[in-house]
């Protein structure tokens with residue numbers, strides 16, 4: 001076997017191993033918008049510690065839907081990424097909440113070994129993982145959601161009642177980490193706005209948390225976690 005083929009095979013095997021440890025519920029093979037200026041593949045990880053009523057990926061979040069969510073085959077994904085690495089600028093890790101998965105640092109290192117950049121989308125509740133990824137140079141860009149003004153009740157109104165004061169502190173720490181890291185990595189803070197959840201004062205308070213203009217997004221109401229939850233409850237009764 002020539003050495004090019006055997007090293008490609010080794011990269012695929014390593015990728016399969018890493019992606020087997022990451023539950024992935026969807027893969028977009030080519031995106032021009034998820035990492036601005038880059039052609040990226042997008043991996044949607046399963047599992048999230050928030051319950052935003054407007055979430056448009058409930059199949060990655062609600063346990064009842066996660067059980068029936070098809071998984072992306074690790075071997076197919078690894079093979080596709082390795083084969084197309086010359087055509088890709090980057091891979092975007094989104095979810096769900098990717099930082100809940102401990103395999104992330106090794107997966108990012110593998111992607112860098114392939115020569116592709118890595119962008120992470122996060123809700124900011126894992127500053128330990130985020131700090132480690134930033135410190136090791138494992139990620140090139142981060143988009144973090146700012147869900148509400150940094151007060152427990154405001155956050156709970158948007159992301160659900162299980163959000164704790166510890167999670168609020170974690171979000172504050174992640175904002176701090178990213179403000180410091182913005183000299184070295186691409187950083188975007190973004191907010192999804194809903195007229196029922198955010199008024200003018202709330203938006204101003206959210207903007208005051210970060211030093212760059214927030215990227216504002218509208219709620220996409222075709223699929224929403226709240227509606228899926230209502231369907232699940234109705235089916236039970």
Ligand code: SF4
Nearest residue numbers: 048050052055096123
């Ligand atoms: S929108 Fe909220 S619930 Fe949905 S994946 Fe993001 S943080 Fe989790």
